[in-house]
Structures are given as structure tokens and as C-alpha cells.
Amino acid sequence: MKLRDFILRRVLLAIPVVFGVLTITWFLAYVIGNPVALYINENTPAAAIPAIYEAHGFNEPLHIQYFLYISNLLQGDWGISASTSFRPVLEVIAQKFPATIELSIIAMIFAILAGIPLGIISATKKDQMVDHVTRLFSLAGVSMPIFWFALMLKYVLFYQLTIMGLPHLPPGERYSLINFRSFEYTTGFILVDSLLFAGDLRLFIDGVLHLIMPAFCLGYLTLAIITRMMRSSMLEVLKEDYITLARSKGLTERIVVYRHALRNAMIPTVTVIGLAFGALITGAVLTETIFNWPGLGRWAVRAIFFSDLAAINGFTLLVALVFVSANLIVDLVYGTLDPRIRFG
Amino acid sequence: METTIDNAENAPQDSSQFNFLYISLLFAAIIGIVFGIAITGANIGVAILNIVDAPEFISEWGLQGLISLVLGYITYRMAKAVKNKEMWAFSSSLYINIIAIVVYLTMGWPGIALAALSILSVMLLFLLSGVNQYWYPNFQEDMKPRIKETRYSIFLLRKSPLVVGGIIVLVAFVALAFLAPVFAPYGPEQRIWADSNLPPGSASTDPELPVHYWGTDDSGGDIFSRIFYGAQIDLRISVMVVLVAVTVGTAIGAVAGYYGGKIDELVMRVTDVFFAFPGLVLAMAIVMALGERSMDNISVALMITWWPSYARLVRGQVLTEREKLYVEAARSVGASDGRILLFHVIPNTIQPIIVQATMDTGSVLLVAAGLAFIGFGPPAGIAEWGLMIAIGQNYFTIAPWAVFFPGMAILVVALSFNLVGDGIRDIMDPKLRRR
Numbered sequence: 001m002k003l004r005d006f007i008l009r010r011v012l013l014a015i016p017v018v019f020g021v022l023t024i025t026w027f028l029a030y031v032i033g034n035p036v037a038l039y040i041n042e043n044t045p046a047a048a049i050p051a052i053y054e055a056h057g058f059n060e061p062l063h064i065q066y067f068l069y070i071s072n073l074l075q076g077d078w079g080i081s082a083s084t085s086f087r088p089v090l091e092v093i094a095q096k097f098p099a100t101i102e103l104s105i106i107a108m109i110f111a112i113l114a115g116i117p118l119g120i121i122s123a124t125k126k127d128q129m130v131d132h133v134t135r136l137f138s139l140a141g142v143s144m145p146i147f148w149f150a151l152m153l154k155y156v157l158f159y160q161l162t163i164m165g166l167p168h169l170p171p172g173e174r175y176s177l178i179n180f181r182s183f184e185y186t187t188g189f190i191l192v193d194s195l196l197f198a199g200d201l202r203l204f205i206d207g208v209l210h211l212i213m214p215a216f217c218l219g220y221l222t223l224a225i226i227t228r229m230m231r232s233s234m235l236e237v238l239k240e241d242y243i244t245l246a247r248s249k250g251l252t253e254r255i256v257v258y259r260h261a262l263r264n265a266m267i268p269t270v271t272v273i274g275l276a277f278g279a280l281i282t283g284a285v286l287t288e289t290i291f292n293w294p295g296l297g298r299w300a301v302r303a304i305f306f307s308d309l310a311a312i313n314g315f316t317l318l319v320a321l322v323f324v325s326a327n328l329i330v331d332l333v334y335g336t337l338d339p340r341i342r343f344g
Numbered sequence: 345m346e347t348t349i350d351n352a353e354n355a356p357q358d359s360s361q362f363n364f365l366y367i368s369l370l371f372a373a374i375i376g377i378v379f380g381i382a383i384t385g386a387n388i389g390v391a392i393l394n395i396v397d398a399p400e401f402i403s404e405w406g407l408q409g410l411i412s413l414v415l416g417y418i419t420y421r422m423a424k425a426v427k428n429k430e431m432w433a434f435s436s437s438l439y440i441n442i443i444a445i446v447v448y449l450t451m452g453w454p455g456i457a458l459a460a461l462s463i464l465s466v467m468l469l470f471l472l473s474g475v476n477q478y479w480y481p482n483f484q485e486d487m488k489p490r491i492k493e494t495r496y497s498i499f500l501l502r503k504s505p506l507v508v509g510g511i512i513v514l515v516a517f518v519a520l521a522f523l524a525p526v527f528a529p530y531g532p533e534q535r536i537w538a539d540s541n542l543p544p545g546s547a548s549t550d551p552e553l554p555v556h557y558w559g560t561d562d563s564g565g566d567i568f569s570r571i572f573y574g575a576q577i578d579l580r581i582s583v584m585v586v587l588v589a590v591t592v593g594t595a596i597g598a599v600a601g602y603y604g605g606k607i608d609e610l611v612m613r614v615t616d617v618f619f620a621f622p623g624l625v626l627a628m629a630i631v632m633a634l635g636e637r638s639m640d641n642i643s644v645a646l647m648i649t650w651w652p653s654y655a656r657l658v659r660g661q662v663l664t665e666r667e668k669l670y671v672e673a674a675r676s677v678g679a680s681d682g683r684i685l686l687f688h689v690i691p692n693t694i695q696p697i698i699v700q701a702t703m704d705t706g707s708v709l710l711v712a713a714g715l716a717f718i719g720f721g722p723p724a725g726i727a728e729w730g731l732m733i734a735i736g737q738n739y740f741t742i743a744p745w746a747v748f749f750p751g752m753a754i755l756v757v758a759l760s761f762n763l764v765g766d767g768i769r770d771i772m773d774p775k776l777r778r779r
Contacts, residue, residue, distance in 0.1 A: 017616045028630060136506070145710050145717075145751055147733065155744055286717070301718055319622040
């Protein structure tokens with residue numbers, strides 16, 4: 001009951017935020033360029049141009065167009081993406097969203113699985129060699145230009161290995177288009193589709209190989225953030241009295257760290273993980289551009305270059321929704337980690 | 345700080361020297377204010393009337409004009425304080441002059457003239473024996489704990505080699521960026537077409553030209569020279585963006601936190617909206633909306649996307665600070681809200697802001713280079729790190745060095761900013777400081 005109220009209140013609070021994002025993007029997108037340009041090519045007769053303005057409502061006053069957009073949105077019509085062969089925005093998103101989400105989830109799993117242990121080791125071995133190396137490694141992650149890192153990885157793991165005739169990682173795309181010509185997406189997640197629907201283990205392995213480089217690139221920044229947060233919160237917790245008590249009881253260091261300290265140190269880390277998930281989708285813009293990944297990020301960049309209003313709005317709206325729900329999930333996870341927090 | 349009464353015995357009989365200092369400070373204040381009004385007014389005029397052939401320096405000095413206006417006003421207040429022999433005027437005029445000199449030096453020759461004026465008024469503080477006698481012993485007494493703390497900070501700093509390394513790299517990069525015209529063998533946009541895609545360390549095809557230390561790109565530009573010319577653009581942008589974002593964010597966040605209520609609610613909802621935005625995409629959209637793809641528009645876009653994080657940070661700090669006793673004390677002696685915020689609350693919240701700002705300078709560099717890389721930056725040919733990578737990418741397999749070196753430059757500079765930020769946190773955080 002209480003939990004339901006909490007979720008309801010949070011959702012209500014999120015509405016103005018999403019609405020604000022929507023409004024700002026709409027007006028920005030409106031200024032970017034003339035949307036009619038996308039509907040016209042050299043074969044369009046000059047007489048037809050006013051009809052195009054008429055048909056899409058482009059010659060209405062600004063505020064009418066805005067209300068038209070909002071009312072369409074509320075009816076589930078996100079508009080038509082003119083730069084993606086005039087398909088409905090929702091349809092394009094449904095097709096491209098799984099690619100981005102799959103990449104982000106794999107990157108996040110990698111970041112969590114590597115980041116938390118690294119943070120713990122770094123904190124328990126403070127000021128030792130392991131700690132210094134880990135800190136430098138995570139600082140490098142925060143300061144790494146992701147596009148450059150991706151290019152360098154591609155150069156070494158794809159190009160150099162290919163030249164030397166060694167097995168190498170694929171340079172881009174989600175699976176080898178040549179080897180699996182007959183494959184069609186069902187859910188859009190390659191790892192799921194290949195096993196459950198196509199039943200092809202070779203395709204699954206191929207998909208995994210294609211994921212390694214982009215996921216590592218994308219996850220490195222998050223990994224760095226998680227490691228740093230984990231280290232500092234672990235250090236904070238290890239100074240607490242109950243840790244001294246646990247040690248004085250004669251518990252082994254292992255139990256003290258993993259059973260007593262870890263759970264308390266996780267709370268700030270979870271916040272960071274939630275916030276980083278929103279950042280991951282943004283980071284995907286650069287990664288997808290370089291790895292030729294058919295996801296939302298690359299689509300959004302194209303949309304901005306072509307001043308495709310509906311697509312820009314759709315993308316930002318979606319990311320805002322993902323961000324808001326990620327924050328909600330973080331708050332819920334809080335409750336299970338820290339029983340003192342009440343949803344009230 | 346205002347210890348006029350204690351120093352009665354130090355007070356010189358002859359106050360003509362004070363009047364001299366007062367008049368020279370007043371002179372500096374008037375020049376600063378007139379200059380600031382002129383530049384700001386000209387800028388607004390250019391913006392409104394849209395004069396096509398406005399001289400370049402007017403639009404370039406917009407920020408400096410505003411700062412000069414503020415500095416002029418502060419100098420005027422200080423001049424009055426000097427006349428009344430208030431203690432704080434002396435140490436403040438030292439700080440303000442240092443800031444003024446730094447700002448003026450970014451403006452070319454008229455700036456150097458203004459800076460000389462500022463230096464002159466600092467020198468007056470030391471040279472006028474009456475002022476010096478009155479001021480110096482008190483100043484020394486005043487600064488004693490601060491000097492001790494600074495000594496301890498330097499001691500802590502020297503213990504961590506990574507931070508020292510970061511500082512050295514940053515100073516070196518800034519110096520090399522400024523000195524690029526002196527030592528760089530080639531110009532930023534100079535192309536030797538016969539030399540395209542030469543590996544690092546190879547001699548130019550023209551025997552009279554110097555060696556290409558780090559190779560050349562596809563159109564024969566010397567990468568070594570271009571990187572240090574590019575540092576001018578990239579460092580300037582990241583520092584400018586962070587400075588503006590910190591100023592705007594601090595002002596808005598402090599007001600929101602201090603007054604609370606409806607203002608606070610409004611500011612927090614606005615920052616919520618900014619946080620829910622995909623930052624990079626918002627910046628791209630702003631650059632496009634501003635009309636022209638250029639480094640200047642990238643920096644405007646980043647300023648707009650970056651201030652909310654500081655507003656949040658400062659608001660949280662101010663919320664805890666405003667309940668403290670010293671704020672109450674200041675209010676009870678009749679200090680105005682503006683004074684309490686500016687001179688009491690904000691100085692006490694400055695430490696996390698400095699740490700955040702230092703680290704963000706690295707992040708802004710990354711994002712700005714990323715935007716230039718995707719194609720929202722200046723047109724090809726300009727020496728900018730992100731753009732150099734974007735162009736080198738097309739010839740990646742035959743000339744990997746055209747991608748490697750600019751990226752390394754970004755990584756090294758951003759890493760140094762992060763190292764320094766980390767170090768400042770460790771040094772300034774009172775929880776970590778004494779153990």
C-alpha cells in the first residue's frame with residue numbers, strides 16, 4: 001500500500017520533468033531548420049510545396065503546431081521520421097531501441113561486475129600498489145575520450161590482428177550480415193533471438209563477439225565511476241564503529257568486508273549506477289557512431305543533422321523516460337538495501 | 345577583519361598618502377566601469393542592431409567587459425574603504441588586482457595597458473610608506489593562520505606524486521599552448537601537400553623545412569604543431585565553459601538555497617529537467633539551433649547544459665550553511681542578504697565547487713572534442729583535437745598517428761585535470777585533512 005503510494009507520487013512528480021524536456025526539445029528542434037526541406041527534392045514541382053506545408057501543418061502559428069504535437073503525442077502518435085524513409089517514429093524506436101538497450105545492459109553488467117570488486121580491493125588495500133594502479137585505471141576511464149578509445153581498440157583488435165592473420169574481433173554492426181543473411185529479429189535482442197528463436201549457437205557467438213568492443217568502450221566510463229564511488233564509500237564504512245566491533249569479535253576480514261561493510265557501502269554506489277544508466281544511453285551516441293551500431297544514438301545524430309523534428313523529439317522523450325524510470329528503480333532498490341528507508 | 349580601532353597607534357599622522365591611494369583606486373574604478381559599459385553597451389548594440397561589420401574585438405570581449413564592470417564597482421567600494429582606513433580593503437585590493445590582471449591579459453594590447461594600471465595600484469600598496477606601515481603588520485597578523493594552512497597544504501601536496509604530475513602537465517600544456525607560435529615548426533593551418541601521411545619523425549620532402557616530429561595528416565599538416573595550436577582552442581573552451589557554468593550555477597543555486605520556498609522549487613524543477621536530458625544530444629540541438637557549427641557555439645551549448653549541476657551542488661551546501669551560527673551572527677549585526685551570501689555563505693561552500701570545477705574542466709574538454717568529432721565543430725582545417733581525430737579517422741589504416749596523438753593529448757589533459765581535482769579534494773577536505 002505504502003509502496004504503491006510512493007511509486008504513484010514519484011510518477012506524478014516525473015510528469016512535469018518529462019513535459020519540460022519535451023517542451024525545450026520541441027522549441028529547439030523548431031529553430032534548428034526548416035522541416036519541409038526533408039519533404040522536398042529536385043523533382044518536387046514548385047506548385048506542390050505549399051501543399052506540403054498545408055499537409056503537415058507547418059504553416060500554422062508556432063503555438064498551434066506545438067499543441068498539435070502534444071495532442072498527437074497523448075494519442076500515441078509520435079509523428080513521422082522524415083529522415084528514416086518516412087516511417088512512424090514509434091515504429092523506428094521499437095526497431096532501434098533493443099539494439100541500444102542490449103548494448104547498454106551488457107556494458108552496465110560488465111561495469112558492475114568489474115567495478116565493484118575493483119572498488120573493494122582498492123579500498124581494502126588502501127595506499128598499496130594495487131590501490132594506486134586501480135585509481136589510475138579508473139581516473140583514466142573518466143578522462144578517456146570514448147570515440148578515440150573506440151578507434152584505437154578497433155585499430156588494434158580488428159585491423160592489426162587481421163593483418164597478422166590472427167583471429168580478430170569484428171569492427172562493427174550487430175552480427176555478420178554476410179554469414180547470417182536469413183536472420184530476422186523477433187524481439188530485437190540479438191542474444192535472445194539467436195538462442196530462442198533462430199536456435200543458432202553460431203549466431204549467438206557471433207553476436208557476443210560483435211558486442212565485446214562496443215560494450216567495453218561504453219562500459220569503461222561507468223566502470224570507472226562505479227570503482228571510484230565504491231572505493232570511497234567502502235573507505236567511509238570501514239571507519240565505522242560496527243566494523244571495529246565486528247573485527248574485535250574475531251571475525252575474519254573476509255566476513256567483515258563482504259558481509260558487514262559491503263551492504264552499507266553499496267547504497268551510494270547504487271545511486272551512481274542508476275544515474276550512470278542515463279549517461280550510458282547518451283554515451284551510446286558516440287559509440288554507436290563509431291561501431292556502426294544500428295541503434296538510437298546514431299539515429300538521433302542523423303536526425304539532428306537532417307533537422308528531423310519528430311525524430312529528435314521522440315529520441316529525447318524516450319531518453320527522459322528511461323532516465324526517470326531508472327531513478328525510480330534506484331529509489332526502490334534503496335529500500336531493500338537499507339531497511340531504515342521508508343517509502344512515505 | 346575590520347580592525348580600525350586596534351591600530352590607532354599605527355595610524356600615520358599624515359593621511360595624504362591614503363588620499364593618493366584613494367584617488368588612484370578611484371581612477372582605476374572609473375576606467376574599469378567606463379570600459380565595461382562601453383564594451384557591454386557595444387555588444388548589446390551589435391546584438392540588437394545586428395551591425396554586420398562590427399569590429400571583431402567587440403564581440404570577443406563580451407565576457408571581459410562584464411567582468412570589468414564588476415571589478416570596477418568592487419574597486420570603487422574598495423577605494424571608499426581605503427579612505428576610511430578599513431582593514432579589509434588592503435588585502436582585498438591585492439586579490440582583486442590579481443584577478444583583474446589575469447582577465448585583462450586575455451584581451452591583447454589594451455588589456456596589457458589595463459593590467460599595467462592594476463599592477464601599479466598593487467605596487468602603490470607597498471610603496472607608499474604611510475600605507476605600508478599601517479597595513480603590513482596587520483595584514484601579516486591577519487594572514488598568519490592562512491599562511492600556516494597553505495604551508496601544510498603544500499606539504500600534503502608534495503606527498504602525492506600523481507597530483508604534482510598532473511599540475512606539471514597542465515602548466516606545461518598551458519605554457520606550450522601560449523608559446524605555440526614561438527616553438528612550433530609549422531603553422532596551424534599550414535599544409536605541405538607533398539608531405540601527406542608521413543610517419544612520425546620523418547623529414548619533410550622539402551629539405552629546407554623542419555622534421556615532422558609526430559608525422560603528418562592526410563593533407564600534409566604537421567600534427568605536432570597542430571596539437572599545440574589546438575590546445576589554445578580546446579583549453580580556452582573548457583576553462584570558459586566551466587567558469588561561466590560555475591558563476592551562473594553558483595549564483596542561482598545560492599539564491600535558491602538561501603531563500604527557499606517558491607524560488608527553490610522552481611530552480612530545482614528546472615534542474616530536474618536538465619538532468620533528465622541526454623546531455624550530448626541537447627548540446628547538439630543547441631549548436632544546431634544557434635545556426636552555425638563552430639567551437640564558439642559548442643561552448644555556448646555546453647554552458648547551457650552544464651550550469652544545473654553546480655546549481656544543485658551549491659544549493660545543497662547553502663541549505664546546510666544557512667542554518668549555522670555565523671549566518672545568524674552576521675544577520676544580527678545588520679548585514680544584508682546579499683552581503684551574507686557573497687561574503688559569508690559562498691566562501692564556506694567553495695571547496696566542493698572548486699573540486700567539481702577542476703574535474704569538470706576535463707569532462708568539458710571530452711564533450712567538446714566529442715561534439716567536434718561528430719561534426720558539430722568548426723569546418724575541416726581548423727586545428728582542434730576532436731576534429732583532427734575525425735579527419736584522421738578516414739585515413740586510419742595508413743596513418744594511425746593522425747588519430748593517436750590528438751587523442752593522447754585529450755586523454756593526458758583530461759587526466760591531469762582529474763588528478764588535480766582529486767588531489768585538491770584530498771587536501772582541502774577537512775575530514776581527510778588531519779588524521
